[in-house]
Amino acid sequence: MTVHTDVPARERGQTDAPAPERVSHAGEEEKRRKARYPGRQTWAAWPAYDAAGLGFRGYWYPVAWSSNVAAGRPVRITLCGENIVLVRDSKGLHALYDRCPHRGVPLSTGTQEFDGSISCPYHGWTFDTSTGRLGAVITDGPDSPICGKVSVATYPVEELLNLVWVYMGVDGEEPTPLLDQIPEELRGVSFNLGGRIKVRRGDWRLTCENGFDEGHAKFLHRNAMWRRFKSMPVWNVTKLEQRGRWLFRVQTEQHWTAEFPGYGSWPPERESRWRIKPSADGTQSISNTGNPKAPHPHIAAQDYPGFVSVSMPGVLRVVYPDFIHYEFYVPYDADHHRYVGLMVNFDSGFRSLLFKAKYLGFVRWFFHGLFAAQDAWMVDETDAPPERLYRPDVSLTTWRSMCEDAAEERTARLNPTA
Amino acid sequence: MTVHTDVPARERGQTDAPAPERVSHAGEEEKRRKARYPGRQTWAAWPAYDAAGLGFRGYWYPVAWSSNVAAGRPVRITLCGENIVLVRDSKGLHALYDRCPHRGVPLSTGTQEFDGSISCPYHGWTFDTSTGRLGAVITDGPDSPICGKVSVATYPVEELLNLVWVYMGVDGEEPTPLLDQIPEELRGVSFNLGGRIKVRRGDWRLTCENGFDEGHAKFLHRNAMWRRFKSMPVWNVTKLEQRGRWLFRVQTEQHWTAEFPGYGSWPPERESRWRIKPSADGTQSISNTGNPKAPHPHIAAQDYPGFVSVSMPGVLRVVYPDFIHYEFYVPYDADHHRYVGLMVNFDSGFRSLLFKAKYLGFVRWFFHGLFAAQDAWMVDETDAPPERLYRPDVSLTTWRSMCEDAAEERTARLNPTA
């Protein structure tokens, strides 16, 4: 006998408003359900986005640290719902579809018997890592007639920023240059880099929306150690501004306290006491914390209209005076995404050592760890659609529309006559 | 590689009587299956009961100890398949549908930022605890235009017997008075109370049937410590008697030993040796153990026709000379129920201390613990319907019919013109 503790199960829509037991009908149920969720509830207005739970095709995705893929040690990853094996040998780094066509055993469980190849552990089917072609079958001898008649799919793969990037296109599609997808401010300059990679629950869209979401940070994260001693606004007035492929949130008003009718003022005094106050004259830096610190010259030179921006296929950029934080929300499967969090600093010499110390001693723990865990918690709890959006969610709807435009543009490009 | 030990899976109906491999047809399979389960097998004769896996609507249900719902600590419960958050503040105790309409995050994960409200942890949507109305959105400022346009459902909630009770009706239904649902013998008197609340496997119906079931107790529980030194009948002749909303099992014959043709006598001597024998003259008390002890005057005054009775919406009452035991089988979800076991004693003064000592030192462990665990085990193993009932199951069929009558009466009342 197992007794369950009172852990709540996910709610079930159909139980929201049951009819008297004898007269319940599915149609009635549906109407009642709609009545309980007024307003725009579905993602039907963004059909490509709605269908993109496994990610958008036609992009490079970071999937692993380069240093974690060693020769002789094939690594299995999942990207956009596909299982892929990464193999390093004398000819470079390769990505192949991770399924031996013989009996379906993952090649990632195999070994590299000959340089330039990977062998399935079951019967020694040996595939050329560059082409995916079946080059030898150890247990069928040198004259095995099946050689050359079978192959596994390969994926374009490159390395940059100490990351392995895989291009997910459609059959026969030529990949775009990887550099085109790297944030512009990182090209042609040197910088310091720290980061974390984790597979987390929730599809990439919910976590990307969490990242770009105008409303949540100042409330959800208000007591995270990363923000505990800084002020954050109670609410902002925000407009959205697109520059090239980046969509910026631009805050035209920031309100550091507010008086809510019928309830009282917020934040409570006890929560504000230990925080650094925003400067009295309203001067502040690119960040959203009332901190008037001047940004690094390279960051200042970018002239960003806002401190948070997002771009396809799910990349967030958050600009601070001293560094830039990136989050890549990489599609894993229908229920998970791969979180790739990077912190980049443009200092050099002694100051670059300071950054590294700060990253390892503090940022990695408080920001890429605890702060990001609050986001992961909310993404896991989110159960949308249905949803009921509010004023700051213009950040989400504009982002969704930008995805929609990009998907339409790509479809038109790949199917010019359609 | 994982190797499973030989844990038996639940049987699968379609494998009962397989045809030769090539000639199996679904229809044939169905016929063979029926042939193997003769007699009444389904609950089709009780359609409202058959559909009530998530409970009957129109009743108050106990869901938590009052003392476990503290101000500032929202509690999530599940009742009849719905997730509900209990919130206590200066205005009292409240029950709201536990889903923020914005993005589906449970309000029970939030905080009470202002008295009289609960705020979603994600974006600070703040709902009035009395009305469920969205009263403020912290991250959208005091002039948020969405305030007052959105609300979450609320549920009638009251406290009695140190329990929180929630009324599950249908939309707009006025709750019945909670007191009408409290067992009559507990109104207007003082008493001592002990109890246990647990979420257990099996829907509320199977566990309620287990409780009222005429046949199982004397066999299943015969060696439970709670009964180890008392005699229980081998079999009874039973009739059912309804008084008001209570259905009683009335034992017209009790047989303490029996001789089974072809098998022998039962119980075996080794099992009876240490038990208190029933009194030679047949005198016995309200209980079913051959104990001739006179009942407490308040219990005697009730003049119960039998020692076990049941009432809608799934409440069991078992009467002993010294105390009355209640079990509320509260619908949780399709696979679980909440067991609320109470023990009530009507003594006062020093004797009430004795009861408390007895409850905490003995009853809670042997009865509300071990004895109840045998029932929970059987409920978990039960796999019915299909079922094949026997003579003592008149207790179950009469109970199901009583549920059916109550559901019909309520439907007629709510839909007078239908």
Place this chain on the structure above:
Amino acid sequence: MTVHTDVPARERGQTDAPAPERVSHAGEEEKRRKARYPGRQTWAAWPAYDAAGLGFRGYWYPVAWSSNVAAGRPVRITLCGENIVLVRDSKGLHALYDRCPHRGVPLSTGTQEFDGSISCPYHGWTFDTSTGRLGAVITDGPDSPICGKVSVATYPVEELLNLVWVYMGVDGEEPTPLLDQIPEELRGVSFNLGGRIKVRRGDWRLTCENGFDEGHAKFLHRNAMWRRFKSMPVWNVTKLEQRGRWLFRVQTEQHWTAEFPGYGSWPPERESRWRIKPSADGTQSISNTGNPKAPHPHIAAQDYPGFVSVSMPGVLRVVYPDFIHYEFYVPYDADHHRYVGLMVNFDSGFRSLLFKAKYLGFVRWFFHGLFAAQDAWMVDETDAPPERLYRPDVSLTTWRSMCEDAAEERTARLNPTA
């Protein structure tokens, strides 16, 4: 918040070759999928085999060690998807369908209240172990009118080789003699026996195919301790030969090294260094390891054409000079099989003690343990069909056809007029 590590999920066919997001159609998807899996992919050519995931009917299956079924201790097993209780009493060993018809509780959770019967723990329904007939209902008294009107199915059960065997036929089918199904070389002789029984993942067909598979052993197991110091061929030329109900793999060529064009020679020197070399003159024993040892006279007398053979309903025989190893792949449920591994040696006197010492000290650990675990690993990873077979898989296709023939023959026998 739960963070998942990067454990790869099983691939999902529908993601193999996604179309541009807007123009995906199920039919297109299917075509692309087929294009990726060329050649014979399904088991449609063997329809009886394809449908036999829960095993073939009309056979005896070993399910437990005799010594593990003691009087008074009913044992639950699952066979061909059916739950069965084994009961031993003064009348012998019995097998009954493990479900009380009353409320579905497994009889295996019950007790043996009277010799010759088993009683359900819930209400004491007592079934005759020989006939399955309901003989008494303890909680309904000696005159219970349901007695004799209800019964549970029984199964033919016998004991041989210290194993319990259950016959799985169809309703009313007379079992074949168990001895007919015991390997011929074990009849009428004395021998020493050691073995292991385990429930493992994967249906019985995948694990039987793994066992008889010509190709895998010399590659997959090359570094198992069981083979670590013996040579195994790189590849063989094999033909299949059926003798009676046994299908033999006959190796007409053995190649101990090979040179693969474009890749090099195999096995690598480092892997071969410590192995016993095959005899220079090609002399070798029945085994596949280049060992020229002469077989035991009883084994030699069988004049087996090959060292590995298989028979219905999933029995593997591997012949070594000193002993014979058997694997029975017993259908459990759709995702599991019961592995029954036996090792038989025909020595007597002091040499039989030597065998027992060798089995317990070495064979049971290295062969029935570690070596078999490599097979279990591959069976668990196998994801077929779809599949793409190669030359050595003639062993599998011939075996499947033999199953097909046996199923057709049996269907014709049971349905002579059809």
